[in-house]
Amino acid sequence: MITLYHAPQSRSSRMIWLLEELAVPYEIRPVSIFRPMTGEGAPDPANPHPDKRVPAIEHDGALVAESVAILLYLTDAFPNAGLGPRVGAPERGTYLTWLAWYAAEMEPAMFAAMMGELVGAPRKQRNYDAVVERLERALADGSYVMGADFSGADFLISSALAFARQAFPPSELIDAYIERCRTRPAAVRGAALDDASGIQIVQPVEPVAA
DSSP states (O other), rough: OOOEOOOOSSSTHHHHHHHHHHHEEEEEEOOOOTTTTBOOOOOOOOOOOSSSSSSSSEEEEEESSSSHHHHHHHHSSSSSOSSOOEEEEEEEEHHHHHHHHIIIIHHHHHHHHHHHOOOTOOOHHHHHHHHHHHHHHHHHSBBTTTTTOOOOOHHHHHHHHHHHHSSSOOOOOHHHHHHHHHSSSSHHHHHHTTTOSSOEEOOOOSOOOO
16 A cells, blocks of 8 residues: 655645556545745644645655656656666666656746746756757657556646746647646646545555556
């Protein structure tokens, strides 16, 4: 059983979507967090995350925190879900590159734009422009960043784009991409579970073997 430590309308919300994509049983365990944007909330002593943030999961005695780490851990643990190329597959390098790009390039550029830090900062502006160009180039070549098939990279990238759409320029390619991803059945099911209160045990709609 996978336990997700979750705070509604936070970075852990998309992890419910991920767990639905994996089609495995899981538990949602609500925790409180401090929300710096509003100053509300407080760290929860019951939260095992090293910084008392979300997301964090426990699985088979392992604690994994942070979105990219959780995604990589779970997609490797449940390869039959088809969200990431297996170790040794030719596409594995491209997949890992997109995950690293998301964390190292896209997120910093996104938050720089959201915080108004691009004005008067040529280096940050160049990095931001490069992020937008690379994303649109990938989406011009295929429905998803790795081509025709949805992957864990799209899970991270599309959820961030949906959260911070205003941080990116108008783009039919980006808008269509967000819509393709957020209307996936697993994404719709995950959104419906986000605000539910109390501990929940969720059974898969269509189980996928590990």
